[in-house]
Amino acid sequence: MIKTVIFDLDGTLLNRDESVKLFINAQYDRLNKVVGHIPRENYVTRFIELDSRGYVWKDKVYQQLANEFEITDITWEELLQDYICEMKNNCVPFPNLISMLYELKRRNLRLGIITNGKGQFQMDNIKALGIEDFFDTILVSEWEGIKKPDPEIFKRALKQLNVSPNISIFVGDHAANDVKAAQNAGMIGIWKKDIQWSKVEADFIINDLAELPFVIDNINNNMFKSY
Template sequence: MIKAAIFDLDGTLLDRDESVKMFIDHQYERLHKFVGHIPREMFAARFIELDNRGYVWKDRVYEQLVDEFEINGITWEELLQDYIDEFKNYCVPFANLIEMLETLKRKSLKLGMITNGKGQFQMDNIKALYIEKYFDAILVSEWEGIKKPDPQIFIRALEQLNVSPSESIFVGDHPVNDVEAAKNAGMIGIWKKDFQWSAVEADFVVDDLAELPLIIEKISIVEEQHS
């Protein structure tokens, strides 16, 4: 029987692609006197390209932007600080996020989150989505000293929730860091569909977060039939 659902954050609960587009558009407006010599679309497109969907930390992104676009009057450190301070104001949730969490809570499931990234930055984004209260355990890689796909971070989350791997599902958008890693830890791996990849080796696939409660029910029915 499934007792816990553990989630990735970026690309799973937080629509990071949309959030980044909104953020960079507003950063361009806010700091127009420093970056106005660059066409808006070019600035946004290059940021998104260098960011590599969050897998490159922004110090390197802004260093490169300052160099390439010959940005003067503001340093890459100041641009980075603006990102750290402001990104949380542009966090876009995926559809049905709150409803899905409410449904799982009503079913008395324990909820956890494992996210790679900077500790306070990720917590600010979680709070911006108004979802912190639903989670019994939140693990951020910087604070844990380990990151996905290391199985230890999954085991640590399971221990905090006091559940076994076989009683838990993990939902994430990355085929290796999320799905494969969770399965390696003995959990049921569910892939939150992402246009970047196809043919992901997952136990289940969801396109919309609203599908999750039904999948959990389905797993429970199958387990009952086999018991």
């Protein structure tokens, strides 16, 4: 029987693409006096391009923006600080997030998060989604000193949850950092479909978080039959 479900954050629980769109449009409005000389569409589109879905940290993004758009009335450091402070106010959850977590807790499953990123920044986003209390452990790569796809970060989470990998699920949107890495650590890898990948070799695939309890039922039934 499955005892534990561990999740990625960005692109899995947090709809980061929509969150970033909300944030950068809000930043443009909030700081219009210093970036208003740039057409909104140009500012928004270029930020999203440079951000590369979160794989480029924002110091590099804002340095590039300031250079390209000749932003001189505010420093890139101040733009970065605005991002750090305000991003949490624009967090968009994926549909059925809360109801899915309630259902998993109702089943007495132990839950965790493993996310790459800056420690306090990721925790602020988790708190903004209102989901922190559902989880028995949360590992953020900056604080752990290791990041996905290193199998050690998965093993560390499993040790904290006191559970073996073969009765544990990992759910994520990234083919290598989430699904394959979790499988390499001995876990069942579930891919939450994402547009960046056309095909992923996962144990199971879901389109919506609401599907996860049914997948767990399927896994449990297959485990029972195998005995």
